[in-house]
Amino acid sequence: MKYLIINGSPRKKNTWAIVERIRHNLEGDFEEVHLSKEHIPFCNGCYNCIMKGEEYCPHRQYIEPIIEKLKSCDAFIIASPVYAMNVTALLKNFFDHTAYLYHRPEFFTKKAIVVVSTAGAGHKKVANYIDETLRHWGVNKVYKLYVACGGKDSPDNKKIDKESEKFGKDVLSKKLHSPKFADIVFFNVWKAMAVSDNSIPADKEFWFNTGLVNHDFSPDVKLGVIKKIFSKGMFNILKRVM
Ligand SMILES: Cc1cc2nc3c(=O)[nH]c(=O)nc-3n(C[C@H](O)[C@H](O)[C@H](O)COP(=O)(O)O)c2cc1C
Known part of the structure; x- marks a missing residue:
């Protein structure tokens, strides 16, 4: 290591x-x-x-x-x-x-x-x-x-x-842990900001180029069903308020 x-x-x-x-x-x-x-x-x-x-x-x-x-x-x-x-x-x-x-x-x-x-x-x-x-x-x-x-x-x-x-x-x-709910919230704050009409150019480029914008959390980390649903819900709410 x-x-x-x-x-x-x-x-x-x-x-x-x-x-x-x-x-x-x-x-x-x-x-x-x-x-x-x-x-x-x-x-x-x-x-x-x-x-x-x-x-x-x-x-x-x-x-x-x-x-x-x-x-x-x-x-x-x-x-x-x-x-x-x-x-x-x-x-x-x-x-x-x-x-x-x-x-x-x-x-x-x-x-x-x-x-x-x-x-x-x-x-x-x-x-x-x-x-x-x-x-x-x-x-x-x-x-x-x-x-x-x-x-x-x-x-x-x-x-x-x-x-x-x-x-x-x-x-x-080498086992990756499931994220905390708070981490999922913050992931979606920045993801929603990146897709908003007044997004920061560097953020937009990063979220789209890495493909993270298409995920509920980093694809390296496994999300259970409940956290997936929570993440999608958070994103939809945050997208509307950004
Ligand atoms: C400038 C300075 C500020 C410090 N502020 C605090 C503090 O706010 N509270 C505290 O308990 N100790 C405080 N300390 C003590 C250090 O946190 C403590 O001695 C620490 O173990 C030093 O680590 P080091 O040996 O890696 O420098 C302070 C020490 C210095 C030099």
């Missing part, structure tokens, strides 16, 4: 120690991206990625290699300490550059584990935020590890081992 590690911490300490422990529990090859070494400029809000296409992002030379690594791995580990009750600016800046993936999700066959370390607060909230972002990218299954490392707390190694072993087994199985 090929794993990509995206490290949103500017240093290799608490968060990295958890990543290393996870890595120890997984079998495969690991590639590392340390965002602190990527020197990605701040997103300047030009909207090019969303409106025209991600290839028009003025910082594409920084972002594309990471996106290509995400595309070619089987699964990834994404890590951040809590900074001021959120992810680090390094990770948020990377996420800002991937906002187009909300409109045009790509990672339906990927699984991920989110690692968040904290001195004491905000870890659950921050892990949930990263989970939400990845699910908007299309990621099939997101595991979450949020760990307190401050004060008297030493990281809960049992919890780290249990969750990372579960993650590793799931990645090895």
Whole structure:
């Protein structure tokens, strides 16, 4: 298995120690991206990625290699300490550059584990935020590890081992999970937007060129009858309101 590690911490300490422990529990090859070494400029809000296409992002030379690594791995580990009750600016800046993936999700066959370390607060909230972002990218299954490392707390190694072993087994199985209802709703929001009269050009091109517009969810992922009916119903409602 090929794993990509995206490290949103500017240093290799608490968060990295958890990543290393996870890595120890997984079998495969690991590639590392340390965002602190990527020197990605701040997103300047030009909207090019969303409106025209991600290839028009003025910082594409920084972002594309990471996106290509995400595309070619089987699964990834994404890590951040809590900074001021959120992810680090390094990770948020990377996420800002991937906002187009909300409109045009790509990672339906990927699984991920989110690692968040904290001195004491905000870890659950921050892990949930990263989970939400990845699910908007299309990621099939997101595991979450949020760990307190401050004060008297030493990281809960049992919890780290249990969750990372579960993650590793799931990645090895190559089995894709049925999406949550909320994921089906978001899929249809963007699909309905893409077919609407005032659709964003880059979105229209993506949804039609990939053929996703003809599906109730990514064809890589099996939908049961109820979720299929739900998806079709959602699309019909959203198409009318867009
Ligand atoms: C700038 C900064 C902001 C922080 N904000 C918080 C916070 O809001 N809540 C918290 O519990 N810990 C906070 N911390 C503590 C870190 O989340 C914690 O020590 C973490 O484990 C550090 O990870 P690292 O060793 O990978 O840098 C902050 C640390 C720094 C440097």
